[in-house]
Amino acid sequence: MQILEATGPRSLANFASCWLCALAHLLITGGAGFIGSHTALVLLEAGHSLVVLDNFSNSSPESLRRVAELAGLSDASRLTVVEGDIRSAADLDRAFNAGARPALAPKSIEGVIHFAGLKAVGESVQEPLRYWDVNVGGSRSLVEAMRRHGCRRLVFSSSATLYGYPEAGPIPETAPVQPINPYGHSKAAAEQLLADVAGSEPGWHIARLRYFNPVGAHPSGRIGEDPGGTPNNLFPFISQVAVGRRPQLQVFGGDWPTADGTGVRDYIHVMDLAEGHRAAIDRLLSHAPELLTLNLGSGQGHSVLELVRAFEQASGCSVPTAIGARREGDAASTVADPSRAATVLGWRTRRSLAEICRDGWAWQRANPQGYGSPTSA
Numbered sequence: 001m002q003i004l005e006a007t008g009p010r011s012l013a014n015f016a017s018c019w020l021c022a023l024a025h026l027l028i029t030g031g032a033g034f035i036g037s038h039t040a041l042v043l044l045e046a047g048h049s050l051v052v053l054d055n056f057s058n059s060s061p062e063s064l065r066r067v068a069e070l071a072g073l074s075d076a077s078r079l080t081v082v083e084g085d086i087r088s089a090a091d092l093d094r095a096f097n098a099g100a101r102p103a104l105a106p107k108s109i110e111g112v113i114h115f116a117g118l119k120a121v122g123e124s125v126q127e128p129l130r131y132w133d134v135n136v137g138g139s140r141s142l143v144e145a146m147r148r149h150g151c152r153r154l155v156f157s158s159s160a161t162l163y164g165y166p167e168a169g170p171i172p173e174t175a176p177v178q179p180i181n182p183y184g185h186s187k188a189a190a191e192q193l194l195a196d197v198a199g200s201e202p203g204w205h206i207a208r209l210r211y212f213n214p215v216g217a218h219p220s221g222r223i224g225e226d227p228g229g230t231p232n233n234l235f236p237f238i239s240q241v242a243v244g245r246r247p248q249l250q251v252f253g254g255d256w257p258t259a260d261g262t263g264v265r266d267y268i269h270v271m272d273l274a275e276g277h278r279a280a281i282d283r284l285l286s287h288a289p290e291l292l293t294l295n296l297g298s299g300q301g302h303s304v305l306e307l308v309r310a311f312e313q314a315s316g317c318s319v320p321t322a323i324g325a326r327r328e329g330d331a332a333s334t335v336a337d338p339s340r341a342a343t344v345l346g347w348r349t350r351r352s353l354a355e356i357c358r359d360g361w362a363w364q365r366a367n368p369q370g371y372g373s374p375t376s377a
């Protein structure tokens with residue numbers, strides 16, 4: 001793996017060349033983050049070669065070192081990391097021109113998976129301009145760079161948060177887009193931007209993937225979710241309580257119209273999600289131009305208390321909980337209808353809630369402080 005900083009290449013490890021096993025040459029924005037790192041691993045294992053563009057504002061290069069290690073890369077050309085910002089045309093050009101071509105003929109980026117962005121709902125309410133700048137402005141800069149470099153295949157990280165307060169029952173992609181916070185608005189705007197671009201000129205292959213609740217970790221426990229500060233999401237919060245970093249879990253509402261009164265969500269193992277991205281990029285690389293909009297979820301709902309119990313069972317640790325008032329902006333139940341992704345991509349989730357908890361715990365136990373100070377080398 002090689003990291004290219006603004007000043008030039010910084011080699012982290014030297015690997016032998018392995019061009020022949022590369023299927024496609026892909027750019028992954030935000031590839032050092034939670035979902036991006038797991039997806040990078042799946043894509044490398046599938047034989048693709050990658051350039052990762054990340055400014056490390058919410059991640060560490062350590063995640064990519066471990067991805068290279070897990071993928072068994074003995075190869076500097078299949079994973080190149082460019083430290084830079086998606087809002088910078090110069091950084092994007094460096095990424096499009098980087099990597100994977102030292103030994104053999106130059107090869108250009110054939111597809112992009114765009115994870116880079118900001119994702120904290122509460123923060124988006126405080127700092128809406130930043131969210132529009134990075135999530136919408138960053139997506140616009142990326143699309144402009146793709147046009148400059150003749151690349152028209154894009155997988156975009158969207159979110160079920162677009163559905164706002166959904167009707168009861170599994171949510172199909174045809175449900176109204178009615179976000180209720182600036183984060184959701186920024187994702188809806190980026191989705192619209194992509195639809196407008198696809199409609200403006202022929203040749204675009206775009207998949208807008210709406211994730212439900214990505215959780216868990218790679219089963220090795222080497223890579224996982226590493227939120228800075230207080231976690232915004234339930235799963236890393238539960239893990240941090242289990243490992244002793246936090247005293248208890250505050251549950252927002254015990255009076256929802258659900259079986260046990262706590263909110264129900266569709267939890268998707270991050271490795272299932274990563275495999276969904278592989279299926280999506282493979283589709284875009286092999287089909288005619290199209291604009292896809294797909295839910296990526298399991299179709300199964302689990303309550304907060306069910307998740308807590310499953311985590312306790314997997315970890316053998318107790319997770320003290322306190323049920324408090326509902327939080328503004330939450331819905332009782334949000335569960336995907338994932339049937340379109342099954343039809344279009346031939347993809348569906350394979351991993352259970354127990355596996356989610358087992359793998360999430362493997363990561364948390366081995367890395368109680370995240371990538372900051374791992375207990376294992």
Ligand SMILES: NC(=O)c1ccc[n+]([C@@H]2O[C@H](COP(=O)([O-])OP(=O)(O)OC[C@H]3O[C@@H](n4cnc5c(N)ncnc54)[C@H](O)[C@@H]3O)[C@@H](O)[C@H]2O)c1
Nearest residue numbers: 030033034035055056057058059085086116117119157159
């Ligand atoms: N995790 C979830 O619950 C969830 C749910 C739905 C959608 N999403 C979306 O999926 C994507 C990935 O989420 P994640 O959970 O992996 O988040 P993450 O924060 O772990 O990863 C995002 C990555 O993007 C990088 N980044 C941020 N701003 C950047 C910029 N301006 N230039 C370059 N890199 C930048 C960060 O450093 C990080 O490595 C995001 O777009 C998010 O909105 C996430």
